[in-house]
Amino acid sequence: MTNIMQQRVLTSDRSRAPLALTAYPHQQPQSLAELSAAPGRAVTILDADRRDNAVVLRQAEGTGTVQVLINGQDRSLRADIRAVPVTDPATALRLAQQAVAWALTAERAAADRVSGLVEQDEEQQRRHTRELAEIRSYAIDRHRDGDICREGLDKFLARFDLDPYQPLHRVQFTITGSFYVKPNDDASTGYTKDDVREYLGLDTDQVDNVDLDTLAFDVTVDVKAHSE
Structure with missing residues (x-):
């Protein structure tokens, strides 16, 4: 009886073993x-x-x-x-397609996160710039009110790396005048008008501390034929 049981166990073990190996x-x-x-x-x-x-x-x-x-x-x-x-090629292809779709979705999500972080950083920079401008304006207003001397204001602005205070005088001017031009025989009044508009300028060399980057003017010319 014992031999029969042992034979059954061995037979059963042998019949199951190939399953794990051939799966x-x-x-x-x-x-x-x-x-x-x-x-x-x-x-x-x-x-x-x-x-x-x-x-x-x-x-x-x-x-x-x-x-x-x-x-x-x-x-x-x-x-x-x-x-x-x-x-299995079909299964491998399906899994590859899933992986590509997942990677594209992950890439888009990462790009969105980066874009959001960049936008947050830019907004923080803008807020910081506005705050510094408000601080500078406040200090200048206190100087104008006499609460802060000019030396103290300059030191304060330099300490926080803010643009120095430079008061400005805006100059508006009107210049009118006339002169005669002796044109060449074939020159029209239109030619003279264009010539004057192109080359008539404004000399500020003798004016102190002119900010030439802010200089703007327009020349209006009226030319008429005149006989002596």
Whole structure:
């Protein structure tokens, strides 16, 4: 009786053993940690409770997990879970398509995050610039009211790297005049008008402290033929 029982156990063991060996022929199961050395590989995960086709993304350092893509969703699994590479071309193609779609979505999300951070930084810079301008204007107003002397104002602005205070006098002017031009025989009044508009200028060399970058004027010319 004992021999019969032993024979049945041996027979049963022999009949089950090939199942594990032939379930994934020609493929040696590896841990996800090992498979993560080649990101993007399509694998079948051999979990205790289920079998999932997935794409290996990367191993998260210091966490003992590997990031994988299952049904287009990013998941983290234990690094010691075993898996085998996918050999079916159709399955591998479907997983590759899922990985590409996921990567594009992740890229767009990352770009949106970067754009948002840039916008936040620019807004902070604008707010900072406005605040500095308000501080400068406040200090200048106090100087104009006599609360801060000019030397104290200059030191304050220099201390905070603000533009120095430079009061300005805006000069508006009107100049009228006339002169005669002796044109060439074939010169028209239109030619003389254009010539005067082009070359009649304003000389400010003898005026102190003129900001030439702010100098603006327009020459209006009326030319008429005149006989002596």
